[in-house]
Amino acid sequence: MSASVVAAKGVNLHLTSGGAPLHILKDVDLSLSAGEVTAIVGPSGSGKTSLLMVLGGLERPTTGAITVAGTDITGLNEDKLAIFRRANLGILFQNFHLIPSMTALENVALTLEIADPGRPFHQIRDAAMTALTDVGLADRHSHLPSALSGGEQQRVGLARAMVGNPKLLLADEPTGNLDQETGARVIELMLELARTRGTAILLITHDPNIAARADRQLRMSGGHLSAQMSVAA
Numbered sequence: 045m046s047a048s049v050v051a052a053k054g055v056n057l058h059l060t061s062g063g064a065p066l067h068i069l070k071d072v073d074l075s076l077s078a079g080e081v082t083a084i085v086g087p088s089g090s091g092k093t094s095l096l097m098v099l100g101g102l103e104r105p106t107t108g109a110i111t112v113a114g115t116d117i118t119g120l121n122e123d124k125l126a127i128f129r130r131a132n133l134g135i136l137f138q139n140f141h142l143i144p145s146m147t148a149l150e151n152v153a154l155t156l157e158i159a160d161p162g163r164p165f166h167q168i169r170d171a172a173m174t175a176l177t178d179v180g181l182a183d184r185h186s187h188l189p190s191a192l193s194g195g196e197q198q199r200v201g202l203a204r205a206m207v208g209n210p211k212l213l214l215a216d217e218p219t220g221n222l223d224q225e226t227g228a229r230v231i232e233l234m235l236e237l238a239r240t241r242g243t244a245i246l247l248i249t250h251d252p253n254i255a256a257r258a259d260r261q262l263r264m265s266g267g268h269l270s271a272q273m274s275v276a277a
């Protein structure tokens with residue numbers, strides 16, 4: 045039996061938009077275990093990104109309990125949430141979000157410099173280099189993002205997300221800007237890294253072929269999260 049990484053119960057998110065109240069997440073329950081890969085599919089606007097933000101402590105739920113890696117994150121203030129995120133979380137975005145003026149190595153190293161400012165730089169550089177090697181980009185370490193293809197940029201994003209050995213990797217449509225073949229390769233790499241290290245993954249995707257690679261599939265619809273009965277292979 046794998047260790048629980050995420051336990052979310054009765055999560056609701058209410059926001060207002062232009063004065064109008066919105067009920068974005070509706071009584072969401074979710075458990076993720078170490079090493080388990082869970083895909084979430086569902087239409088645009090159904091609340092997938094909102095759920096990811098709430099689980100990552102980037103947005104506060106209106107009600108509900110969320111425990112991540114043994115910590116009740118709904119009880120943390122902003123400073124403690126920031127520390128919690130650095131210690132436990134990796135995030136992969138659709139648009140890569142690399143810093144354009146920094147090399148691939150510097151982008152990955154920055155995560156560790158922020159997480160552990162006292163650590164000697166040669167150790168940080170070595171760890172960042174290892175993370176780039178893990179995604180097959182050791183020979184591109186001195187390139188700026190603009191000199192890398194989309195697939196390579198997302199592999200740098202993956203190295204950055206995994207370099208701190210997070211317990212939980214949140215991936216929000218990470219292949220949305222990649223062609224199908226390149227996207228599939230990034231996903232393979234992500235699954236391999238996560239399974240080797242026992243990282244729990246929550247993967248939001250529009251692509252049924254990618255969702256089918258996960259251990260289980262859930263569907264978000266109108267703020268409700270439910271089991272997805274079948275996925276096209």
Ligand SMILES: Nc1ncnc2c1ncn2[C@@H]1O[C@H](COP(=O)(O)OP(=O)(O)O)[C@@H](O)[C@H]1O
Nearest residue numbers: 059060061068087088089090091092093094095
């Ligand atoms: N900060 C916000 N303020 C108001 N409404 C928001 C905010 N963020 C998201 N929404 C709304 O919440 C709903 C769910 O959005 P989102 O979680 O981004 O869906 P998805 O990722 O499934 O496309 C949408 O109707 C969106 O317009």
Ligand SMILES: [Mg+2]
Nearest residue numbers: 092093094216
């Ligand atoms: Mg979204």
